Amino acid sequence: xxxxxxxxxxxxxxxxxxxxxxxxxxxxxxxxxxxxxxxxxxxxxxxxxxxxxxxxxxxxxxxxxxxxxxxxxxxxxxxxxxxxxxxxxxxxxxxxxxxxxxxxxxxxxxxxxxxxxxxxxxxxxxxxxxxxxxxxxxxxxxxxxxxxxxxxxxxxxxxxxxxxxxxxxxxxxxxxxxxxxxxxxxxxxxxxxxxxxxxxxxxxxxxxxxxxxxxxxxxxxxxxxxxxxxxxxxxxxxxxxxxxxxxxxxxxxxxxxxxxxxxxxxxxxxxxxxxxxxxxxxxxxxxxxxxxxxxxxxxxxxxxxxxxxxxxxxxxxxxxxxxxxxxxxxxxxxxxxxxxxxxxxxxxxxxxxxxxxxxxxxxxxxxxxxxxxxxxxxxxxxxxxxxxxxxxxxxxxxxxxxxxxxxxxxxxxxxxxxxxxxxxxxxxxxxxxxxxxxxxxxxxxxxxxxxx
Numbered sequence: 001x002x003x004x005x006x007x008x009x010x011x012x013x014x015x016x017x018x019x020x021x022x023x024x025x026x027x028x029x030x031x032x033x034x035x036x037x038x039x040x041x042x043x044x045x046x047x048x049x050x051x052x053x054x055x056x057x058x059x060x061x062x063x064x065x066x067x068x069x070x071x072x073x074x075x076x077x078x079x080x081x082x083x084x085x086x087x088x089x090x091x092x093x094x095x096x097x098x099x100x101x102x103x104x105x106x107x108x109x110x111x112x113x114x115x116x117x118x119x120x121x122x123x124x125x126x127x128x129x130x131x132x133x134x135x136x137x138x139x140x141x142x143x144x145x146x147x148x149x150x151x152x153x154x155x156x157x158x159x160x161x162x163x164x165x166x167x168x169x170x171x172x173x174x175x176x177x178x179x180x181x182x183x184x185x186x187x188x189x190x191x192x193x194x195x196x197x198x199x200x201x202x203x204x205x206x207x208x209x210x211x212x213x214x215x216x217x218x219x220x221x222x223x224x225x226x227x228x229x230x231x232x233x234x235x236x237x238x239x240x241x242x243x244x245x246x247x248x249x250x251x252x253x254x255x256x257x258x259x260x261x262x263x264x265x266x267x268x269x270x271x272x273x274x275x276x277x278x279x280x281x282x283x284x285x286x287x288x289x290x291x292x293x294x295x296x297x298x299x300x301x302x303x304x305x306x307x308x309x310x311x312x313x314x315x316x317x318x319x320x321x322x323x324x325x326x327x328x329x330x331x332x333x334x335x336x337x338x339x340x341x342x343x344x345x346x347x348x349x350x351x352x353x354x355x356x357x358x359x360x361x362x363x364x365x366x367x368x369x370x371x372x373x374x375x376x377x378x379x380x381x382x383x384x385x386x387x388x389x390x391x392x393x394x395x396x397x398x399x400x401x402x403x404x405x406x407x408x409x410x411x412x413x414x415x416x417x418x419x420x421x422x423x424x425x426x427x428x429x430x431x432x433x434x435x436x437x438x439x440x441x442x443x444x445x446x447x448x449x450x451x452x
Contacts, residue, residue: 014440018139022432023118025054025131027111029094030120036095036160040068044157047094047127048072051155054134058141060153065174071165074155075177078137078147085149088364089184089400090443091391092130093159093166096122097421105424116429123427124419126187129406130155132435136443139436148445152181159391162351167394181400183364186390189404190372190381190438194412196285199267200379202372203290205404206365207256207385208392210355212323212333214299216240218345222315229313234306236344237317241301243340244321249296251277254327256385259360260291263382290417293387297333299323299340320350324387327355353393357385358401368405371442375434376409405442409434 029047036042045066051074052062062076072094080087099108099121106112106119113119122128133153140146156166163169170177189205218240220233253261258274261281265272270283277295281288299321306317325333341347359365360383369381392402408431410416419425440446 013139013143013145013444014136014436015139015142017142018135018436019433021138022131022135022436023113023429025134026118026123026128026427026432027113027120029127029130030111030118030122031109033109034095034122035098036158037098038161040165042095042158042161042165043070044094045070045072048074048155048157051094051130051134054138055153058138060137060141063177065170067165067169067173071157073157073166073170074153075170075174076153077177078140078151078153080147080149080151082148086182087150087152087180088443089152089154089178089181089395090133091154091156091167091184091186091395092126092133092406093156093187093391094127094130095157095160095166096125096127097160103423106426108425113429117426118429118432119424119426121425123425124416125421125425126406128408128427128432128435129187132406132432132439135436136439139440140444145444147443150180151443152178156391163391163394167391171394171397175398178395178398178400181398184392184395184400184402185405186392186402187404187406188386188390190368190407191416192376192379192408192410192414193287193290193416195287197268199287200376201287202376202379202381202407203260203384204365204368204381205386206259206358206360206383207254207294207327208356208389208402209294209385209387210325210327210330211351211353211389211393212299212325212349213351214321214323214337214347215350216319216321216341216345216347218317220313220315220317220344223313225311225313232313233315233317234313236342237304237306237319240341240345241304241319243342244299244337245301247299247336247340249298249336250332251295252297252326252329252332253277253295254357254385256357256360256383257291257294259383260385263380264291267380290384294326294385297323297325297329297336299337325355326385327357329355353389354396356392356396356402358403364403367442367445368403371438372407374441375437407435407438408432
């Protein structure tokens with residue numbers, strides 16, 4: 001009862017039904033298996049139909065869109081009270097990565113609610129956010145509330161692969177649905193980090209590293225495995241892969257990372273020496289974990305393919321590298337890969353997406369900060385750059401600036417990052433309730449309303 005009473009405070013319209021619905025919707029969506037195995041092997045249709053039905057029940061007209069059968073997206077617009085205001089995109093993906101049931105304590109597609117926790121694949125990434133958005137906008141419909149600006153909702157397919165059937169398709173072929181949108185929010189931000197010095201941090205993403213998945217090809221002279229061969233493709237590839245794996249990339253601090261380090265240094269009471277960021281990170285304790293992966297470009301070898309018989313030297317060998325590029329780091333990345341691969345290995349992009357950066361001094365970032373800190377007094381919202389990427393990359397082609405903001409208040413010891421694509425993915429019911437309240441306050445611009 002205290003939870004439901006709190007939800008009605010702060011000018012909120014989130015009611016007991018919304019709190020019940022966010023849990024039920026999360027569980028229901030998890031039970032719909034939307035595994036994306038890559039290379040076009042996925043099916044989000046049942047989840048998209050579920051979302052479309054929940055929107056239609058609230059009088060919100062959904063557009064259901066497919067690039068290919070089963071690869072289904074849902075887009076809807078909620079008109080704001082100020083038609084002159086810029087629109088805001090709120091997007092979440094419906095697909096999930098594969099899960100091996102034998103590895104899990106609870107079946108990954110059970111959606112079981114037990115001991116105050118919702119279990120299953122997508123509980124964190126990111127059917128929880130999809131459910132929070134649905135519960136929030138349905139609460140608006142029941143209360144007759146409208147946001148100050150148009151809110152465009154997008155529930156997408158294929159985010160866990162190339163986004164070709166999802167946000168990429170929507171941005172390329174249905175751009176008109178996003179008319180007026182200048183900013184967007186989505187996954188991987190505003191979750192609780194409990195630090196070693198007793199702080200509660202909520203990192204909100206204001207940047208993403210770019211995606212640079214590479215294919216390396218070495219060509220040599222095929223021959224018998226018993227003969228000396230100085231043009232061995234496997235050797236050339238292995239040498240290049242070893243050089244890439246051992247390379248230490250130089251520091252490159254973007255504006256977002258500089259802001260994160262500056263705010264964290266102040267919270268930890270240490271000097272913000274950005275000229276020696278590695279040493280600064282060492283003084284930031286557990287808070288350094290979400291910043292450290294984004295102070296450099298990176299390239300990790302992930303796959304090797306060569307040969308078909310142990311006594312045959314193959315004429316070609318292929319490797320794959322997961323590269324990530326910070327805003328402004330493209331030239332450095334290209335020159336470094338040219339040098340590390342060397343004269344006997346050529347490389348090309350297997351998949352490529354742009355890095356992103358959003359202002360941390362914007363009115364929207366301030367409103368996100370206020371909404372989180374309103375419902376968790378004493379906590380601190382800080383900016384950060386994601387090490388990976390989201391659908392915000394595709395929507396950026398429409399001029400939409402993206403933030404990672406899917407709020408969750410998590411208990412100490414909850415390893416949020418480890419559950420992304422991990423085993424026994426789960427989300428606390430209390431965290432879902434918190435998320436609905438924060439989203440409502442942010443999306444309706446309720447910071448100036450009276451608090452009960």
